[in-house]
Amino acid sequence: MGFNIQINVVLVIWFVVCVGSIDADQFCVNFYSKSCPSVEALVLGVAKQKFVEAPVSAPATIRLFFHDCFVDGCDGSVLISSTQKHLAERDAADNKNLAADAFDTVNKAKAAVEAKCPGIVSCADILAIAARDFVALAGGPNYPVKKGRKDGKLSAASRVTGNLPQANYTVDQLLNLFASKGLNRSDLVALSGAHSIGFSHCDGFLDRLYNYHKTNKPDPSMDPKLLKALRMSCPPMGGNTDILSPFDVNTPFKFDSMYYNNLQLNLGLLGTDQALMGDPRTKTLVQFYDKYGNNFFQDFSSAMDKMGSIAVKTGNQGEIRKDCTRFNA
Ligand code: HEM
Structure with a gap:
């Protein structure tokens, strides 16, 4: 009984729906219900x-969304290409390993959406939807995604430093x-579970070896x-x-709670993964999510919703980019 009430409360928080006429300032699950119902x-x-x-597109896109949201909010700023005069976010050192398949996914999805509803859907929203779709396709939860984000008009490599975690952080x-991004301890442990799928280059953990x-x-x-x-x-x-x-030697393409099992067996890949098991504040959550996979899925979904709401720009705080890789002229 208590459990059901808890689930309902969580769902009410997620299903923030726009009521009445949907104006540009809103941020809700049904934002495009009239303007682009097929998005x-x-x-x-x-x-x-x-x-x-290219199954690697799944972890790559989930990571791209995280890197977008942590730097000046979820505004598609990580999608902008650098020019000769300006180094954009995606070319910052911390973003050098973002995989091309993630950008390709967003650009292809944007092309499909533009063909049907030109000038309506932001790149930031497309990235948020695609990240969720890949979580679900890989076997994870299929949670509702709020929409109405505007694309940011600023993307600078210099804004990245200090806004993304390093693999040797305590x-x-x-x-x-x-x-600092409005995310708490259980959000940290649940979101780290994204490392249930995907891969790391050697430089992410070389010092540990x-x-x-x-x-x-x-x-x-x-x-x-x-x-x-x-x-x-x-x-x-x-x-x-x-x-x-x-990241997960057992099921690298399956979004599941195996990540937390691995941490208890000292099989974490990054220092930050294994550190979650070494600190009493996070260890109990690692054990909890391993034992109760449904709770992991629930908490991951609500943490993705929170992460996806960081510093969202609505109304005239941004634009709907025509091409996700460049600002509108
Ligand atoms: C907690 C702090 C975190 C640190 C220090 C961290 C660091 C890293 C590093 C170093 C890589 C390997 C990149 C490479 O070498 O290609 C990686 C990959 C990845 N990260 Fe994280 N990450 C963190 C949190 C997150 C969060 C919150 C998410 C998403 C919600 C996420 C999703 C991913 C995914 C899916 C991959 C695999 C990417 C691929 O295979 O292309 N990470 N992360």
């Missing part, structure tokens, strides 16, 4: 196709950064077999920069 179907169609052609640093906290030794909290395997693919220097290691 969700169009984006899903592209996501499905990309998921078959739990304190993670909690502080997430708190050879020189953890400048000790010239590996991270003692890494399983010795995992350490050995990762050292084979990632030598101390001069390794192939194309090598990718899965």
